[in-house]
Amino acid sequence: MNTNAMEQPVVIVGAGFYGAVMAERFASAGRRVLVLDKRPHVGGNSWSRPDPDTGVEEHVYGPHIFHTSDETVWEYANRFTTFNGYRHTVWARRRGKIYPLPFGLAAINLLLGRSMGPAEARAWVAEEVAREGISEPRNLEEKALSLVGRTLYDAFVKEYTEKHWGRPATELPAYIITRLPLRWTFDTNYYSSRRQGIPTDGYGAWFHRMLAHPNIELRLSTDYFDVRGTLPAGAPLIYTGPIDRFFGYKHGRLGWRSVRWEKEVKDTPDWQGTSVINECDGSVPCTRVYEYAHFTPERRFERTIVHREYSFAPGPDDDTFYPVGTPEDAAILAKYRAEAAATCPGTVFGGRLGRYSYWDMDKAIAVALADYQKLASGAPGGIRE
Ligand SMILES: Cc1cc2nc3c(=O)[nH]c(=O)nc-3n(C[C@H](O)[C@H](O)[C@H](O)COP(=O)(O)OP(=O)(O)OC[C@H]3O[C@@H](n4cnc5c(N)ncnc54)[C@H](O)[C@@H]3O)c2cc1C
Numbered sequence: 144m145n146t147n148a149m150e151q152p153v154v155i156v157g158a159g160f161y162g163a164v165m166a167e168r169f170a171s172a173g174r175r176v177l178v179l180d181k182r183p184h185v186g187g188n189s190w191s192r193p194d195p196d197t198g199v200e201e202h203v204y205g206p207h208i209f210h211t212s213d214e215t216v217w218e219y220a221n222r223f224t225t226f227n228g229y230r231h232t233v234w235a236r237r238r239g240k241i242y243p244l245p246f247g248l249a250a251i252n253l254l255l256g257r258s259m260g261p262a263e264a265r266a267w268v269a270e271e272v273a274r275e276g277i278s279e280p281r282n283l284e285e286k287a288l289s290l291v292g293r294t295l296y297d298a299f300v301k302e303y304t305e306k307h308w309g310r311p312a313t314e315l316p317a318y319i320i321t322r323l324p325l326r327w328t329f330d331t332n333y334y335s336s337r338r339q340g341i342p343t344d345g346y347g348a349w350f351h352r353m354l355a356h357p358n359i360e361l362r363l364s365t366d367y368f369d370v371r372g373t374l375p376a377g378a379p380l381i382y383t384g385p386i387d388r389f390f391g392y393k394h395g396r397l398g399w400r401s402v403r404w405e406k407e408v409k410d411t412p413d414w415q416g417t418s419v420i421n422e423c424d425g426s427v428p429c430t431r432v433y434e435y436a437h438f439t440p441e442r443r444f445e446r447t448i449v450h451r452e453y454s455f456a457p458g459p460d461d462d463t464f465y466p467v468g469t470p471e472d473a474a475i476l477a478k479y480r481a482e483a484a485a486t487c488p489g490t491v492f493g494g495r496l497g498r499y500s501y502w503d504m505d506k507a508i509a510v511a512l513a514d515y516q517k518l519a520s521g522a523p524g525g526i527r528e
Pocket residue numbers: 156157158159160161162179180181182186187188189204205206207208209210365366367368383384385402464465493494495496502503504505507
């Protein structure tokens with residue numbers, strides 16, 4: 144950043160993890176920072192707050208479990224929050240029965256009605272996989288079959304995935320399925336990260352502490368595109384909104400999948416006995432059912448909140464959540480990145496929307512910390528890979 148730019152506040156669009164970490168880092172280094180977010184709250188999709196009706200900590204944009212094996216990220220997070228001892232499990236409902244995920248000895252044995260140990264289960268999966276004979280998977284279905292075989296794929300992956308993404312698994316890119324690991328134990332922990340938990344007083348409180356720096360000015364309910372002409376001229380810009388929106392969609396729209404939630408308050412302290420149940424049957428319209436009270440077993444509530452999650456194809460005004468990432472999307476993205484490099488090399492495109500990437504929270508924090516280091520050390524140009 145040049146000398147003139149150094150006198151200006153850093154303008155950050157978006158108060159999710161990427162934007163908030165950047166804001167905190169620049170402010171702590173003595174820079175003035177202006178953070179804009181079009182939503183009426185900080186925290187982006189990770190935001191949570193106590194539900195005014197029940198007191199349950201509600202994750203307003205779906206369940207967020209913090210987990211990481213990155214000690215730098217863990218240490219950074221612990222400057223602003225403590226975590227409770229929650230350990231995440233996910234259960235799957237299929238044809239009226241309940242199974243633990245990810246695929247491990249419990250799910251496999253329950254599905255097959257057997258009692259296999261690790262060696263036998265490995266051999267069974269290897270046989271299932273070999274039967275498919277897929278060495279170079281070209282799409283999600285082939286990738287899943289090459290990893291777990293037909294029986295597990297048909298039971299737990301196919302209908303759930305097609306419901307979530309709204310298209311046949313044969314038309315989805317293969318990379319998506321790497322998020323379903325296989326285990327040869329009865330361990331039902333969903334994550335294998337070294338660190339895990341839910342912020343003790345919620346994500347909202349965590350974000351407020353990160354952003355409570357005298358150098359940070361926060362403007363909520365403010366869309367960047369409504370005010371961009373009024374912002375300080377020459378101020379450095381970190382933009383964490385959708386990259387295609389930044390350029391007025393001139394090269395086309397990137398593919399996204401969105402989710403919405405139906406909320407219900409149940410007049411009981413515990414309704415489903417766990418935080419997350421995946422609905423694997425294609426005939427059930429929702430994909431997941433959440434009960435947030437289970438994230439904070441240290442707190443007691445008289446009533447509980449349930450969210451049912453539904454996937455849909457977003458319209459122009461809807462929030463976007465999961466990048467689809469087809470080859471057509473990759474071609475469009477390449478055009479926007481080239482345009483960014485040519486026309487606004489000093490602008491940083493960050494976060495999951497600016498980079499068009501699915502990132503967990505720890506990744507958003509890790510990338511923001513790394514990008515900040517590059518900017519602070521005077522790396523030329525914007526950062527966009
Ligand atoms: C349903 C769901 C569940 C998830 N669960 C987990 C989980 O369990 N664990 C985990 O680690 N991760 C989870 N994630 C991922 C997590 O949400 C992301 O890693 C995180 O939100 C990324 O932060 P970000 O700053 O990149 O983006 P965001 O949180 O999306 O923040 C971007 C911000 O930019 C703002 N913005 C956009 N355009 C404009 C504009 N024009 N003007 C002003 N503001 C603008 C938005 O309002 C938003 O606040 C989940 C994601 C989803 C969708």
